[in-house]
Amino acid sequence: MGSFINIRPRRKVLLVAAIVIAAAGIVLFAKSQMDSSLTDKTGIDMRKAEAVAVIAGDAWKADAVNGEGFAEAASNAGYALEFQQSTGQIRVKNLHSGEYWNSNPSPSALAGETVKGDLRTNLESPFILEYYEQASIQRKVANALGSGVKWTVAKQEDGIAVHYDLTQLQIKFTMVYTLTENGLKVVVPDSGMEENGNNRIVSIEVLPFFGANGTDEAGYLFVPDGPGALMHFPRSRQLIGKGYNQPVYGPEITTKSPNYDSTAVYPAVPVFGMKKGEDAFLAIIKAGASKAAIRALPSGVVSSFNSVSAKFVYREEYDRRLSLGGKATRVFEDERTPLDGEVEYSFLTGKEADYVGMAKRYRDELTSEGKLQPIQTAQGDVPFELMIICGNSNFYNKDYEVATTFSQAQKIINDLKQSGVEHARITLDGWQSHGRLYNTDPFNVEKKLGGKAGLKALVNKAHELGYEIVLNVDFVDADSEIDDLSPKNFGVRSAEGDVLLFGSDFILTPNVTYHLAEKLVHEAKAVGVDGVLYEELGNFLTRDYNPNYRYTRDDTALIYNSILDMTRKELGFSGVYQGNSYSFGHIDHINGIPRDTNHFYMVDEMVPFMPIALHGSVTYTMAPGNLRNDINAERLKGIEYGAVPAFMLTAESSRTLLDTTTYGIFSSRYEQWKKQALEEYADMKRMASTDNQPITDHYESAAGVYVTEYGNGVRVTVDYNNGRFDVEREASR
Known part of the structure; x- marks a missing residue:
């Protein structure tokens, strides 16, 4: 009996332990099932855009060659395309103004050029091709003047196709020139590329010296630095630096590029241009933009000419590990990225031949593609933008620090309404448990703020006042130490095949981002939320080398845009930061349009290219009123650029955020900034007639x-x- 009495409690303990273990197992199993669902494919149609086919066409022969060696290859109502068989160069004549746009400087313009070697021959070539031998990783350069380079020309509808054969390199590719209503389209079709030997294409720069100008005529190069920037010629100040060379939408981060700068603002729009005298052109990268770089070279950098062009990158460099000890060497990707590179040049004359005309031309193009539509709200009904910071996690113990509860937010918006703010969009930041995405629940509302019931009450109050409630989220960046998310399961893979890690930080693979957004939108709709402002979706693009997905940058953009479309359809509003052009047509608002250049030494003047292109179709803000370096100057810049005023405020002192992952909020208390906010709202009402x-x-x-x-x-x-x-x-x- 005594033995039985002794064993019975032990059996109870074992039974309880077994139940606990079983329950834990069920929870872990359920969590694993929920986690695995995030990695499921999205169901989005990932079909690629139809590739440009190389049309064989009949051989083109010059009917009549003029004194400069050019013969007409095609013409339409506005332009004539001419080709020079001996050099492969082209030029376009504006039949209305008589102005010529040449692919390369003329022999007379080159007579005084002093550069030698490849730099000199590049000036006479319609392309610059970078390649490498498979036995080495050294970049080499080829152009049309190289030994063994041959070409044939075939007729195309409204143009010609020039088939290049670099016989010594055993590389072939094609450049197709087509006249358009507005000028010239140049395509390098993927279907025309061949690599038959040991040499591999790295990049092709298309018409690198199109319209290149010396120092004898006033004008400027236009580049998409910040909201837009000009590089004047002739230069009035000392030449410093190596020109402008920036990847559209930023560099490819999965290659672990040493050139990546997280503080830089990379080109958000795939455009560039040139003005000289009374003529100008705007070039739009219509295909292959996510793998393109824009290069602008003022006179004195590599030659005496000012030039601007696009370069398409087919292979990235990355670090390949040589040993388990971490030693690595820089190599190129084995596979060439399949892409059709396309640049369309629009020619402008007279009053339209400046950066304003360029921006208007870009707006017309976006409108014709259905990516921009006029704002439908009545004048004066564009909302005032207020982001309320709810709080965030403490660095040291991970406790949530409250900056604004939902009940305090109710008091703020009620006060705004009583103070005369008719319509406002209230964006909540840091509203999730831990202040950000935690675990795999995207709608885990922080209890210290009031939980889901408190959020619902805030939404109801906002709607009663005629205001909107938007949730700010980041479903791209993750931290394995804070977010309780597995990089191995959810992280983007680098070109090397390993998880892309930056300390404990990593990037969520696009389909995980999609499923998180899908869950958020479903639950947010149930409490009446009006929209979502997504961090990173409009200002960051990457590949994913995970063999299960093999997402290209274009694939990632497609998934991000699907998230934005879903959000607009279900909630009514979607917004992004910065506003990369692939998001146009999928968003209602841009939070923080690029408001400054990167201060490259070559850039002379900042101009509102993006605002001119977007105003009246997409609303946008610039620097929040309480976070400006120069309060009045930046306020005036927002007015000049047609931006909606915005603030990032809290109910409590910004000191509550001092030890959290929310950084840079030096002053944010509503009571301190209320007067300034109302003054800028009054500015906004003065400009109401310009809203749409x-x-x-x-x-x-x-x-x-x-x-x-x-x-x-x-x-x-x-x-x-x-x-x-x-x-x-x-x-x-």
Whole structure:
């Protein structure tokens, strides 16, 4: 009996332990099932855009060659395309103005050139091809003047195809030139590429010296640095640096590039241009933009000419490990990225031949593609933008630090309404448990803020006031130490095949991002949330070398856009940061449009190219009013550029965020910034008549005085000298 009595409690303990283990197993199994569902394929149709076919065509022969060796190859109502058989060069004649745009500088212009070797022959070639031998990793350069380079020309509809055979390298490719209504289209089709020997293509720069100009004529190069930037010629200041060379949408991070700079603002729009005298061109990279770089070389960098062009990158460099000890060497990808590189040149003359005309031409192109549509809201109904920071996790013990509860947020928006703010979009940041995505539940509302019930009450109050509630989320960046997420299961793979890690930080694979957004939208809709503002989806693009997906950058963009479309359909609003052009047509708002250049030494002037292209179709903000370096100057810049005023505020002091992962919020208390916010709302009401209007002109009327004109005749004049602005009607230069 005593033995039985002794064993019975032990059996109870074992039974309880077994139950606990079983329960834990069920929880872990359920979690694993939920986790695995995040890695499921999205169901999105991932079909690629139809590849450009190389049409064989009949051989083209020159009917009549002019004194300069060119013969007409095609023409339409506005332009004539001419080809020079001896060099492979082209030129386009504007039949209305008589202006020629040459693929390369003329022999007379080259007569005084002093550079030698490849730099000299590049000036006479319609392409610059980078390649490497498989036995080495050294980049080498080839052009049309190289030994053993041959070409044949075939007729195409409204143009010609030039088939290049680099016989010594055993590389072939094609450049197709086609006249359009607005100018010239140049395509390097993937189907025309062959690599038959030991040499592999790294990149092809298309028409690297198209329209290249010396120092004898005034003008500028346009590059998409920040909101837009100009590089004037002839130069009025010392030449410093190596020109402008930036990858569209940023470099490929999976290659662990040493050149990646997380603080840089990379080109958000795939455009570039040139103005010289009374003529200009805008070039749009219509295909292959995610694998393109824009290069602008002022006179004195590699030659005496000013030039701007696009380069398509077919293979990335990456670190390949040589041993388990981590030793690595830099190599190129084995497989060439399949892409059709396409650049379309639009020619502008007279008053349209400047950065304003370029931006308007880009807007017309986006509109014709269905990516931009006029804002449908009535004038004065564009909402004031207020982001309320709810809180975030403490660095040291991971406790959630509260900056604004949902009940405090109710008081703030109620006060705004009583103060005269008719319509506002309230974006909640840090509302999730731990202040960000934690585990695999995207709608885990922080209990200290009031939980889901508190969020629902806030949404109801906002709707009662005529306001909107939007949730700010990041489903791209993750931290394995904070987020309780597995990099192995959910992380993007690098070109080497390992999980791409930056300390404990990693990037969520695109289908995980999609499924998280899908779950969030479903649950947010149930409590009446009006939309989602997504971090990273509009300002970051990457590949994923996971063999289960093999996502290209274009695949990632497609998945991100599907998230934005789903959000708009279900909730009514989707927004992004910065606004990379692939998101156009899928968003309603851009939070923080690029507001400054990267301050490259070559850039002379910042201009509002993106605002001119987007205003009246997409709303956008610039620097939040409480986080500016120069409060008044940046406020005026927002007015000049047609931005909606915005603030990032809290109910408590910003000191509550001091030891959290929310950084850079130096002053945010609502009571301290209420007066400034209401003043900027009053500015916004003064400009209400421009809300749904396109920008039609922008210029400096006097030193420090800038004018922005709108489609309905309204003119906004910003005077940085006295810190004021005026709104007038029916005025134009």
